[in-house]
Amino acid sequence: MTTLLAVTGLEKRFGGVTAGKNVTFSLAAGEMLAIIGPNGAGKSTTFNMVGGQLKPDAGTIVLAGQDITGKPPREIWRLGVGRTFQIAQTFVSMSVVENVQMALISHHGQTRSVTGAATRLHREAAIGFLARVGMADMADRPVNELAYGDVKRVELAIALASEPKLLLMDEPTAGMAPKERTALMQLTADIARAHGIGVLFTEHDMDSVFGHADRILVLVRGEIIATGTPDEVRSNQRVKQVYLGEAGSQAALKARRQAAEVH
Structure with a gap:
């Protein structure tokens, strides 16, 4: 597989706290790579360094052969980097198709040159992206009338409208029912493989991680402790120890056990 994203030796410090230490990994075109770990592991820090929200103190990030280290979002x-968020980012007062049209207007650099009704621009293309995510039949409905699972599909269509090489997904299934989670992650995997889009995602729902990631990267205290296929990570003794030793309460222990699938 062609390497799309190469991350080498990333480090990030906040005062005396090291949130990322020698973080090194790669992601292929069409591959789904999950970043998991206990709270405070450095998942968000790593994710935000790749996305440009945080500037690394050391290391490099190369996308399709181009160094993007420290560039603004x-x-x-x-x-060529698209993103979805833990809380869906949409214009709730607009229709479904208008949300995607706005993304296309921005992608084509037309935000300052639109003189007529923006609703006339890129409508056909927007419908095409909605069709990819199974939302074309709801194109003219206001977003604020949609179920949350459908809003997340609209957000995915918005991200795809920029024709990304790499898609960053921050807790993509947060707030969704189990069936909605499975459907969204399978849809994302199908689109990624069909269009050669690399997907880097963080996720707390371990069914989504182990069911849909091609590989999993496990962070603890800013360092990678394991990388591999779902089966390799599931059987990794250090991963088991970290999750099982992390409980501060019976509820936390149960959650970590479920997350790591180490019963």
């Missing part, structure tokens, strides 16, 4: 987006 908008420039990284222009270079």
